Amino acid sequence: MSRQYLAWGSADNAHPVDIFSLAVTDKQVLSASGSPSLKVHSTTEADFPLVQSIEGAHTLGCHHVVTDAKGSRAVSAGFAGDIKVWSCQDGHWSADETFSANLANVRVWAVALAEDGQYLAGVSQDGRVGVWDLGANGAQIRDHETKGSFGTCIDLSPDGRFIASGHENGAVYIFSTETGRMPFSLSGLVKPVRSVAFSPGGKILAAAGDSKVIVLYDTSSGEQIANLSGHAAWVLSLSWSSTGEYLLSSSFDGKAKVWSMDTKMCVATQSETEKAVWSVKWLPKSSRSEAFVTAGANRSLAFYREATGG
């Protein structure tokens, strides 16, 4: 059964160049692009107005931005290899200079922030996976070596028990944060992995990339549960709805797809653009219907909400 998502609004030309990453809080969307400033858009007001522009955040541009569940902390990673920590008070973001300084020597590409904002996980260009404790001055508490393939993406399970990393050689690894061990090296993808994402309950890991197929793994056994086929181009980004009922994906050819976990079928496809959609995110569940945001090479944020029929 297909579902309908309606265009709900957009922030057109939010950035002068490609938007590479989005992060959401309960009231805002943060967008990061090839220009130095991070932009903050309100999701509580109509038209999704720009509420803050963090100028000069990353001189060479920014490729990853992540937030904790409360929306009180964000971490961004720039093309210069610079990691910055941001804190939010009353909807206004400011640089957390102390933490940024603590992480000055951290060399990671992709980053993920734990729900409570305390732990930062990152994967480096030479495939190392690290965890840093922001509650302890940014001290590194985990350091996992993999086979050295470029770490393109990383995620932390919402319960904090697992880290997953995706790599250029198609490898996907799951690490236990408690034991520091790697229970699984997951098979199934042979081409570069571009996104990994844990389901809200942490039971499923979704991984996808240049093979265009989204692979679902059982995190307790490492077995493949399903392959979601339908994208005609590289899959760049994945996001789970808050209930875990739906998985959202985007691809290099400008498509965003919604997949039902019930049927393992694609239930909706959005194609507003032919340009790469670098990032997609569900907005946190509110009293309104389910909604998501997409952004990429067309430099705009596009918002969609579920058609409720009423």
Added chain:
Amino acid sequence: MDLIQVNNGSGHVFCPIRMDMCSTTMSNYCTLKLYNHPMAQPSIITHPSMTGDAGESSVRTYIDNTLTTLLHELSLSPSEGQPSVTLRRRTNPAGYKVNPQNGALEAIEPVVSYRTYSWPGNSAFEAWRFTIIVRILSVIDEAIRVGQLISKRRVDPWDIYYIDPAYFRSQHVVDKIVDDLAYTIGVDRAALNIEAAGKGLVTGPFILRRDSQIVLDARSSAQGGHQDTLIPRIQENDEIDIFGARWVLIIEKEAVFHRLARNNYHMTALAGKGILITGKGYPDICTRAFIRRLFDFASNSNRRPPPIYALVDGDPDGISIMSTYKYGSLAHLHENARLAVPGLKYLGIRISDAVRVSDVSEGVLLSLTPRDRRKIHSMLRNSPIWADDGPEPEWRVELQRMLMLNVKAEIETIYERDGGLEAWIDRRMFRQA
């Protein structure tokens, strides 16, 4: 024992500077004592750069005076002389900018310094510099005298270097001193008759006119599929007429140029007849000067100048090569104003072009090497061209996409597309025209 041959204006003398005098042990042996020639003093330097006959005569005057004075100094007793040569030099500027008037990459504040090399000097290094300056001067002197008698004779800096590679140590040393000498005398490098042989290739319907005479007519050879006309060295009053050409395509790679030329693309393109040019990687000055002259002449004629496109690899060097054509190079900042081609358009290839091809054939995308990533970082960080507020946001974001996906792609990947490279260029030119 090597001796430097020096012209004092009236004949040949042998200046007793041994080629191995750069060693400290030989310094004691030296009895050469000279003082600065007035021409080398900052106050007497002429501005702006002269070209043509005026330039040549000032070069001759400078060399004659300098060498004559050096010889005079030789005759003085060791206690009286101050043997030295002062060069005006360009030093690394604090930063770079794109000049909005001419679209050229330039120094923010050109830094000029003066450096005096004395004999025997305070160090072996200084003594060595002094002797190579004198030696290069003698080569220039000879080139100009021979050039006057026979025809324009050009000396390749490589040729100077190969006279004695161990002595000159690197071609860069020769290059830098030739640059400094030109700047000191206040002429273009061309006036010293020292220029590298061109390496660029061109094909397509054009003629080169010099003093109203046609010296190169590529129209018939273009028809016949003759592929590889070496790009001629452009002189002061040369005119390049590309009547009939609807486009100019600058190609990074020689192999791609040969493919297009062999397939007669310059005569059969959908957009009409055109000119194919390659500088074989980073272009030399000769190639850049040719393109600029071609563009200038087309702009000055009544016709609308044809668009000039760049076809480069989807990697940091490809983007950097395109930038060298359009804005100029860091190595020759002072030349960029006369060589820049501000209207240059980015035809491709972009990572997105190659990603589409990768759907149907394997291996078209390559991973960036650590060197590639460092090169992109350095481009984004150090050049105004790829700056956030710079003139080329599309180039900037293309470099970022490479970093983001960790991929690069070569022009040859487009061979795999429907209709091959030629059909792809047809479509792309049509879209961008």
